[in-house]
Amino acid sequence: xxxxxxxxxxxxxxxxxxxxxxxxxxxxxxxxxxxxxxxxxxxxxxxxxxxxxxxxxxxxxxxxxxxxxxxxxxxxxxxxxxxxxxxxxxxxxxxxxxxxxxxxxxxxxxxxxxxxxxxxxxxxxxxxxxxxxxxxxxxxxxxxxxxxxxxxxxxxxxxxxxxxxxxxxxxxxxxxxxxxxxxxxxxxxxxxxxxxxxxxxxxxxxxxxxxxxxxxxxxxxxxxxxxxxxxxxxxxxxxxxxxxxxxxxxxxxxxxxxxxxxxxxxxxxxxxxxxxxxxxxxxxxxxxxxxxxxxxxxxxxxxxxxxxxxxxxxxxxxxxxxxxxxxxxxxxxxxxxxxxxxxxxxxxxxxxxxxxxxxxxxxxxxxxxxxxxxxxxxxxxxxxxxxxxxxxxxxxxxxxxxxxxxxxxxxxxxxxxxx
Ligand code: NDP
Numbered sequence: 001x002x003x004x005x006x007x008x009x010x011x012x013x014x015x016x017x018x019x020x021x022x023x024x025x026x027x028x029x030x031x032x033x034x035x036x037x038x039x040x041x042x043x044x045x046x047x048x049x050x051x052x053x054x055x056x057x058x059x060x061x062x063x064x065x066x067x068x069x070x071x072x073x074x075x076x077x078x079x080x081x082x083x084x085x086x087x088x089x090x091x092x093x094x095x096x097x098x099x100x101x102x103x104x105x106x107x108x109x110x111x112x113x114x115x116x117x118x119x120x121x122x123x124x125x126x127x128x129x130x131x132x133x134x135x136x137x138x139x140x141x142x143x144x145x146x147x148x149x150x151x152x153x154x155x156x157x158x159x160x161x162x163x164x165x166x167x168x169x170x171x172x173x174x175x176x177x178x179x180x181x182x183x184x185x186x187x188x189x190x191x192x193x194x195x196x197x198x199x200x201x202x203x204x205x206x207x208x209x210x211x212x213x214x215x216x217x218x219x220x221x222x223x224x225x226x227x228x229x230x231x232x233x234x235x236x237x238x239x240x241x242x243x244x245x246x247x248x249x250x251x252x253x254x255x256x257x258x259x260x261x262x263x264x265x266x267x268x269x270x271x272x273x274x275x276x277x278x279x280x281x282x283x284x285x286x287x288x289x290x291x292x293x294x295x296x297x298x299x300x301x302x303x304x305x306x307x308x309x310x311x312x313x314x315x316x317x318x319x320x321x322x323x324x325x326x327x328x329x330x331x332x333x334x335x336x337x338x339x340x341x342x343x344x345x346x347x348x349x350x351x352x353x354x355x356x357x358x359x360x361x362x363x364x365x366x367x368x369x370x371x372x373x374x375x376x377x378x379x380x381x382x383x384x385x386x387x388x389x390x391x392x393x394x395x396x397x398x399x400x401x402x403x404x405x406x407x408x409x410x411x412x413x414x415x416x417x418x419x
Contacts, residue, residue, distance in 0.1 A: 001028045002378035005077035005101075007062050007092060008084030009034035009043060011202060011315045011359060012106065012160070015367020016083055016374075017043055018357040019405055021051035023371075026378050031075050033058040034084065062088040068095035077101055079377050083370055085206060086136065087112040093144055093155060102153055102383070104373045106160030106366055107206070108251045110136035115292050132216045132223035134249040135209075138389070145387045155387040159373030160366040161346075162188050162268075163252035165407065166329050167391035168369075168398050169344040170256055173331045175395060177342060181333040182264050184256060185417050189271040190362060191240035192323035192350045198279035199312040201321075201362035205291075205304050212280060212289050216249040217267040218257045229277065233269060237326040238412060239347045245269040255389040283307065314363065321350040321360040328409075330417055343412040346402075356406070365407060372401040 004020060004027055006013055013032065020027035030053055032040040040057035048055050060071050062084045072080065072095055079102040082092045089109040096103040111119045114135055127133050141157055148155045158164050166186045174181055190201060200207040215226040231247035250268035257266055283289055290303045328345020346365070353364035373390065376382035381397045390398070399409065 002026050002079075003029040003031075003075070003077045004374050004378065005031045005033060005072060005075055005080045007033050007060065007068075007080060007082050007088070009036065009039040010083070011363035012366045012370060013083040014043060014315065015353075015357050015359050015363050016081060016370045017047065017055075017367075019368055019371035020374070021047050021053045021055070022405070023375065024052035026375055027053050029054045029056070031056045031058055031071075031077065033060040033071055035059070035061060063091055065091050065094045065098070068092060069098045072096070072099040072101060079104060079374055081370060081374050082106075083367070085112075085203060086110045089141060093141065096153065096155070097144070097147055097151055100151060100153065102377045103148075103155040104159050104370065104377065105157055106164060106370050108136050108138050108157060108163075109140040110206075110209075113291065130223060132225055132249065133214050134216065134251075135213070136251055138251065138254050142387060149386045152385045154377055154383050154385060156373050156377060156382065156393075157387060157389045158252060158255070159369050159390055161327055161369055162186060162250065163255070164366070164369045164373075164390055165346065165402065166327065167252050167256060167389060168395045169329045169409070170260060170331070171391040171393070172395040172399060173329070173342065173344060174260065178331065178333040178335050178340060180262055181260055181331050182262075183330075183332045184260070184263060184266045185330040186250065186252065186266070186268045187235060187237070187245065187326070187328060187330065187345070187417075188269065189235070189237045189240055189243050189245065189326045190323075191237065191243065191271070192321045192325065192361060194312075194317045194321040194360070196312055196317075196320075197275050199317060200314060201317065201360060202314050202366070204308045204311050204314070208280065208283075208289050208304060208307075209291065210250075211248060211270070211272070212284050213249060215247045216253070217247060217265065218253050218263075219265045229272075233417060235269075235417060238343075238345070238410065240324050240326045243271040245271040252389070252391075256391060259389070259391050315359065318350075318354040318358055318360045318363075321354070324349050325361045325365060327365060341413075344409055345412070346407050346409050348407065368405050368407050369398075369402065372398055372405060375401055
């Protein structure tokens with residue numbers, strides 16, 4: 001019996017809520033709280049007669065700690081699942097600390113306004129010292145470690161698919177298959193087709209900021225930075241086929257580099273079709289991906305937010321998307337002195353997800369692990385005071401839950417990624 005407060009009501013939240021409702025024994029009560037309460041009410045309306053989970057809804061501006069603390073004090077949840085945007089991570093963590101509840105999210109903090117002077121000064125110092133220019137990193141949330149430890153609370157960071165399941169696959173590989181992991185290649189393939197010339201599968205602002213930034217990877221104890229889309233590889237994905245994929249910076253590289261002893265190289269690749277890349281380059285060249293406000297007809301607008309309003313809502317892609325995702329990690333390393341390579345991955349079918357929960361597979365593959373992270377905390381399996389990324393905890397119960405709730409893993413013993 002547990003009570004979960006879910007903040008945000010977009011594509012990922014929709015799946016997490018469906019999955020909580022499939023497990024009313026653990027999630028006996030949930031509250032869906034977001035900026036637009038009507039979306040929460042519509043989801044409640046859709047689900048409340050299909051489940052024993054008691055669903056309530058609330059309006060909250062998660063940028064405001066006082067609104068969050070008032071809601072948490074009134075609802076008294078056991079944990080808060082943040083599936084709003086990475087911009088709200090710190091305010092929600094502050095509110096959890098103030099109210100004494102555990103915290104879970106799926107993406108690390110990034111500032112909404114990268115022109116903010118205070119943030120920029122810290123960012124520029126870090127770029128100089130650490131040699132990479134990603135504007136999202138764990139330092140902001142790792143700074144909460146002591147506070148969560150002292151409060152006896154758990155903050156679970158990055159419980160989506162990547163970061164999330166890919167990091168748990170790493171902990172699993174280290175626990176069961178390797179004495180030593182030498183290289184990790186995280187591969188994120190969306191082999192789905194939604195029929196639009198250009199659309200993003202999750203929040204457009206977050207997605208486009210991520211893929212238009214410089215790439216980087218970890219090698220021999222250092223970050224190596226690349227130009228956006230500079231490194232391209234082809235991979236033959238099981239059940240999907242051959243796809244082009246490009247090296248990106250991704251947040252789990254940072255935590256895995258700290259948590260996998262002796263790892264020599266960690267890279268992240270994502271597949272993109274030519275139409276997506278051509279549109280993105282053109283939008284970038286004309287300034288539509290900018291996060292800095294501009295004046296338009298006497299009013300301030302942020303170009304990327306205006307673009308978001310023009311693009312299809314990711315939540316609307318479900319009925320039209322066909323095909324599969326294949327996301328996983330290629331590990332190389334040693335076991336009992338022998339070289340070993342393995343690809344651990346999940347394949348998820350867009351239309352099967354749509355039939356089950358009304359969403360496409362990108363929201364599904366994030367919403368299910370988000371629920372599983374909350375499940376680990378509500379059932380006492382991962383409770384440890386402090387701030388943790390998922391690879392720091394026992395992978396077995398989490399992977400059992402993933403199998404049970406729709407994301408079983410596969411393993412292929414002979415993968416190759418041509419360097
Ligand atoms: P959506 O844009 O579909 O949903 C975001 C939700 O957050 C919306 O309901 C939005 O409200 C709400 N929200 C935004 N700002 C606030 C605020 N200030 N106060 C309250 N609610 C707010 O995003 P997704 O569902 O696609 O993504 C959710 C999260 O999942 C993101 O952080 C994303 O980075 C992460 N993600 C993680 C992945 C992983 O594998 N780890 C993969 C994909 C996504 P409104 O409806 O009013 O706009």
